Amino acid sequence: MRPVGSKYLLEEPLGRGATGTVWRARQREAAGAEAAVTGQPGETVAIKVLKEELAQDPDIVMRFLRERSVLLRLTHPNIVRTRDLVVEGDLLALVMDLIDGPDLHRYLRENGPFTPVAASLLTAQIADALAASHADGVVHRDLKPANVLLDERGGQMKPMLTDFGIARLADSPGLTRTHEFVGTPAYVAPESAEGRPQTSAVDIYGAGILLYELLTGRPPFAGGTALEVLHRHLSEDPQRPPTVPEPLWTVIERCLRKEPNERPSAESLARGLRVVASGIGVHSSAEEVEAALGVGALLAPDPSPAPVPETPGAADPTQMLPSTGAQAGAYDPNAMTSVMPPVGAADATSVLSSTAGPGADPTSVMPPVQRPDSPHPWQSQMQAARDRNEQTQIQYLDPNEDPLRRRPQRQAPPPPQHRPQPQQQPPQYRQGPPPPQQQYQQPQQPQYRQPQQPPQQQYAPPPPQHYQPQQHQPQPYQQQPQPQQPQYRQPQQQPPQAPPQRPAPREPREPRRRSANPVRIPGLGCLKGCLVLILVFFVAGWLVWELTPLQEWIGTGKGWWDQVWTWGNDVVDWVGTIGDSAGSSGSGKP
Numbered sequence: 001m002r003p004v005g006s007k008y009l010l011e012e013p014l015g016r017g018a019t020g021t022v023w024r025a026r027q028r029e030a031a032g033a034e035a036a037v038t039g040q041p042g043e044t045v046a047i048k049v050l051k052e053e054l055a056q057d058p059d060i061v062m063r064f065l066r067e068r069s070v071l072l073r074l075t076h077p078n079i080v081r082t083r084d085l086v087v088e089g090d091l092l093a094l095v096m097d098l099i100d101g102p103d104l105h106r107y108l109r110e111n112g113p114f115t116p117v118a119a120s121l122l123t124a125q126i127a128d129a130l131a132a133s134h135a136d137g138v139v140h141r142d143l144k145p146a147n148v149l150l151d152e153r154g155g156q157m158k159p160m161l162t163d164f165g166i167a168r169l170a171d172s173p174g175l176t177r178t179h180e181f182v183g184t185p186a187y188v189a190p191e192s193a194e195g196r197p198q199t200s201a202v203d204i205y206g207a208g209i210l211l212y213e214l215l216t217g218r219p220p221f222a223g224g225t226a227l228e229v230l231h232r233h234l235s236e237d238p239q240r241p242p243t244v245p246e247p248l249w250t251v252i253e254r255c256l257r258k259e260p261n262e263r264p265s266a267e268s269l270a271r272g273l274r275v276v277a278s279g280i281g282v283h284s285s286a287e288e289v290e291a292a293l294g295v296g297a298l299l300a301p302d303p304s305p306a307p308v309p310e311t312p313g314a315a316d317p318t319q320m321l322p323s324t325g326a327q328a329g330a331y332d333p334n335a336m337t338s339v340m341p342p343v344g345a346a347d348a349t350s351v352l353s354s355t356a357g358p359g360a361d362p363t364s365v366m367p368p369v370q371r372p373d374s375p376h377p378w379q380s381q382m383q384a385a386r387d388r389n390e391q392t393q394i395q396y397l398d399p400n401e402d403p404l405r406r407r408p409q410r411q412a413p414p415p416p417q418h419r420p421q422p423q424q425q426p427p428q429y430r431q432g433p434p435p436p437q438q439q440y441q442q443p444q445q446p447q448y449r450q451p452q453q454p455p456q457q458q459y460a461p462p463p464p465q466h467y468q469p470q471q472h473q474p475q476p477y478q479q480q481p482q483p484q485q486p487q488y489r490q491p492q493q494q495p496p497q498a499p500p501q502r503p504a505p506r507e508p509r510e511p512r513r514r515s516a517n518p519v520r521i522p523g524l525g526c527l528k529g530c531l532v533l534i535l536v537f538f539v540a541g542w543l544v545w546e547l548t549p550l551q552e553w554i555g556t557g558k559g560w561w562d563q564v565w566t567w568g569n570d571v572v573d574w575v576g577t578i579g580d581s582a583g584s585s586g587s588g589k590p
């Protein structure tokens with residue numbers, strides 16, 4: 001067991017991330033007055049020990065201390081409380097409440113996607129946490145399932161947002177400069193990927209991605225290299241999966257707007273999600289369904305989004321990158337990954353990262369991070385970090401090589417995708433249903449139209465009274481017509497829009513040629529053939545009737561064989577007659 005300061009003892013690692021390792025720890029004695037929670041001896045806590053290179057960066061240490069008060073005062077039922085910050089020698093640690101439960105990333109992997117109602121209520125609570133932190137001027141900037149812990153105490157599951165401020169700490173001039181981003185590619189907002197100014201709207205984008213992932217099991221833009229993923233955030237519109245109810249898709253689509261000002265505030269997102277959760281259940285009343293349909297009107301943008309403070313010196317090229325043992329011109333992947341861990345084969349670190357490569361600042365004055373002579377007890381965390389997916393990355397983007405600088409053209413949205421205009425007017429609150437409680441109760445599932453599927457599809461929910469892990473297995477949708485329920489309309493409530501632009505006059509069309517068969521009747525060809533056959537038989541029958549002695553036979557009651565026999569005899573007689581006449585003429589007889 002290793003002591004952290006004089007107050008804590010590390011017991012066992014709980015998990016490792018790109019910015020540090022989280023340990024289960026025990027309080028040795030009550031913390032000092034500077035801690036937010038002094039705690040009692042013997043109490044169990046979680047301690048995130050930041051990575052060595054973060055702890056050795058004087059800028060980060062300064063920031064850590066400066067942010068202390070912000071991090072310590074951030075309290076909310078859905079935020080993991082930071083109890084204390086420890087700075088001791090080359091060790092930087094955050095002491096947090098210990099959360100008994102998995103993180104959402106692991107939970108999703110093990111249990112599959114959530115039902116729409118559960119996903120809505122869970123994300124609503126995360127939005128509550130964001131609303132509180134944004135009101136305090138704190139932007140998370142790295143919202144993702146791995147940063148949401150599920151507190152399982154009391155038989156319920158409460159999402160707890162963690163890692164607040166870590167992105168802020170990592171966003172140090174010592175680590176990130178112009179053209180770099182802090183975040184995880186699959187969850188990075190377009191403005192972060194482009195290096196534009198960021199606001200609290202980046203967290204809303206992250207919440208939209210998270211909600212999408214809760215519903216489908218994967219984020220909308222994933223796969224390929226990190227650079228490709230960033231590119232997709234900038235250029236692609238997400239597609240509505242068939243299993244996502246229409247009102248919920250409205251929420252996701254608004255959160256994932258490329259333009260930050262068009263995304264809803266965290267507060268309105270939380271409210272909207274609760275209205276949706278109430279209106280997409282099988283037992284939802286007509287009013288609740290109607291309110292869910294109108295959720296677009298509730299998703300008001302934040303009039304004054306919290307800005308992400310400019311990193312002092314971030315754009316200053318004289319700022320030194322942390323030396324990772326690499327010399328100018330000598331690319332050392334291990335040295336590089338000590339700062340920027342690659343995230344597996346699919347990761348784009350080889351494309352993105354050049355901090356320690358030839359582009360690294362040769363005048364770096366920071367102390368080298370790799371010190372083989374003094375192995376750190378947590379050195380192995382880097383290897384573990386490499387094995388993980390979905391990590392926060394702090395990576396360098398060379399502006400000359402970065403295709404994201406040339407902002408690609410946005411792809412035209414596919415026709416069935418509805419893309420409502422930003423809601424600029426204040427939200428019009430309907431007399432909606434009371435928002436659900438913080439616990440998951442009675443998920444009620446909606447009737448909603450699914451894209452490219454016949455209407456009247458009803459989502460068959462599991463029947464949990466309380467939110468339970470095993471109740472969030474992927475659920476099939478069943479078709480059960482219920483005509484009394486109102487159907488979701490495709491278009492959302494649209495705000496008044498500018499008069500549409502007149503389309504350019506069309507090219508005159510070539511006059512249509514009349515088709516020989518203007519009306520296509522299935523089977524007509526066959527019918528025609530039959531009619532012709534009948535006609536042929538009719539004519540043939542008439543000819544036989546008229547030109548053959550058929551009538552005579554029928555009149556005399558003669559059979560077919562009798563007649564043939566008669567014909568045969570006639571022929572024989574006729575041949576005999578010809579033979580006789582030929583013989584008499586040859587002998588000269590008359």
Ligand SMILES: Nc1ncnc2c1ncn2[C@@H]1O[C@H](COP(=O)(O)OP(=O)(O)OP(=O)(O)O)[C@@H](O)[C@H]1O
Binds near residue numbers: 080392
């Ligand atoms: N307060 C806590 N209580 C209990 N377990 C925790 C706590 N904080 C983190 N953990 C565990 O530690 C793991 C690693 O946490 P960490 O924040 O380092 O991961 P991460 O978010 O994936 O990393 P990063 O954000 O640096 O990429 C978490 O997935 C979780 O299982």
